[in-house]
Amino acid sequence: MHELLLFGQVPASRHDQLTAQHNYGGNAVLDFLLAEIENNVGKMKVEDGMGGLYVRIVIRHLGRGRGQEGFGxxxxxxxxxxxxxxxxxxxxxxxxxxxxxxxxFFLTKEDLIGPDPSKAIIKSKAWTKLQDLIGLDTVKESVRSMFGLIETNYHRELKEMPPIEFSLNRVFLGSAPARPRWPSFVTRNPADFIGGALGQSENNTKAILATTIGKVLIIDEAYMLYTGTGTAGNQSDPYKTAVIDTIVAQVQSVPGEDRCVLLLGYEDQIVEMFQNVNPGLSRRFPIADAFHFQDLSDAEMRQILELKLKDQGLDATERAKSVAIEVLARARDWPNFGNAGEVENLLGKAKTSYQTRQPLKPLSERSLDAIFEVQDFDAGFDREADAATNLQKLFEDVVGCESVVSKLEGYQQIARRMKYQGLDPREQIPTNFVFKGPPGKVL
Incomplete structure (x- = not known):
């Protein structure tokens, strides 16, 4: 087994020789590396031989890194x-x-060049978990497309054809799911990059990039690297500017780059940042290739709600579930909607409300089965019942607004009918109004 243990090591004397010949180009370095493999393998045998197809593919993989900064x-x-x-x-x-x-002492094709992507994806726990997530159809399609390209390149290399080049660096737009906690994933936020003195931001950024070679670097809330005036090329914070400029200089987004960088953030803020910082950033992270984490539909949110209730040993009445979805639908109209995170937050609110109500009940009516009621999700769930009265009170001190009140009452009736039929009133009723003319007289 001695030769096997040595297989992952480069002897010190040879290491010095390699360092001295740092970044040779052309066939010379490939011949040198092939000889190095033979010296380290010893008794090892290789499928298709040391000069065979699979070793040639390995050498080509290694050669793609030549010419990049930091390649040794x-x-x-x-x-x-x-x-x-x-x-x-x-x-x-x-x-x-x-x-x-x-x-x-035998190295197979799979050992040398990795598994067939079409088989690897079937065994991938991450892929299976992604498919099990509710919603995210556009993300799933983007990942499926990327896997298709990887599979195409795998077969092209077996034919000794050059692979179709693409970058692994991506932008994630919207409310992405929880960040993975695997050793190969490193999550950082803008504060980790930004320094407090000139030159410190550059050093922090270079250090983070250097330690994530061979890994996936996730920059969460990346839009916080921009604090500008809204005009192209003009950013008020030189420390943040230094971070972006260093990323542009260090991350080339070229084939063979042994690092994947993901920029995460909400679409509006990310787009604004790209429009106003170093233009090289948008070339390295094309918005057109971004993964879009779209807001969940009502049906998807209800599915998540029911799954979370079941997983936590909780329940809710059907009416309460409907009210919960109405609350979430209203929240979805606001910026930075958190998708599944919003469902979890609403559940937390319902738990608090439920626990508050329990002591008010007689002991005989209390139950260990936590079944949420409508008021647990929305204390004002019956606001519609008083909507007409509230509208009259709103204008009771204003003279000459009868037509306005009549118009709004008509919208209320339409809303009630549509909700009764299970339809979304917002698709038919405007929510923005323009009031023209002199104001009415207040009594």
Whole structure:
């Protein structure tokens, strides 16, 4: 097993030689790296041979990093060895659990170039979890399209054709789900980048980017890197400007770049930032390729509500669920709607209301089964019953507004009929009005 343990290491003397030959180009470096693989493999055997197709693909993968800032032959070679040995170790463990006796000194096609994407996606827990999420149809389609391109490139490389180039860096617009907590994902917010002195923002940004090579860097609420006057190229905070300029300089969005950067934020703020900061940022993170996390529909929110109630051992009357969706629908009209997060917040409010009501009941009427009522989700759920009276009171001190009151009463009647039929009144009733002419006389 000694040779296997050495497989992921570059000997010190060879490391020095590689460092001295930092970033050679052309066939010379590829020949050198191929010789390095042969020296490290020792007794290892490779599917299709050391000069075969799969080793050539590995060499091409390694060669794509040449010319990029920070690329080093030694470091890249070590990373390549580590990935191959990691895939081999996973395969050996899997095959032994299945009762096979694999050869520890044999590297398969999958060890060298990774699994077939069409098979990997089926086994992917992340992909399965994404499909189980309610809504997010546009996001699912975007991911499916990206997987299709990855699969195409996989087969192109097997034919020794150049892959179709694309960048992994993306913008996530809207209210994205909870951030993943995997070791390969690093989440940072703008405060982690911004320094308090000249030069500090650049250093912070470079350090974060350097430590996320080979990982996914998530910059949450990325629009907070912009605090400007709203005119292109004019940003009032030099420390934030330095962060964006450094990201533009360090993140090239070219094939072979061993890092994925995700900018997360609400669409309006992200678009405004892109329009007013270093134009290189929008070239590296095209809005046209953004993942759009759209607001949930009423049906999707109800589905999430019922799932959360079930998971937490709670329940609600059918009328209460309908009222809850009405509350969420109104919240959706406001900026920065939180989708599933809004449902969880409303549930928290309902729990508090329910617990407040319980002591007011006789002991004989209290139950361990928490069943929410309409007032738990909305204390003013019956506001419609007094809507006509409230409208009259609103204008009772104003003279000459009878036609206005009549018009609004007509809208109230339409709203009641549409809600009774399960329709959304907002699709037929205007919510913005213009009052023209002199004001009425107040008594």
């Amino acid at each position: 032959n030694a470091g890249a070679l070590q990373n390549m060895f580590f990935k191959i040995s990691e895939r081999q170790a996973e395969r050996l463990n899997r095959e032994r659990k299945e009762g096979f006796r694999p050869d520890d």
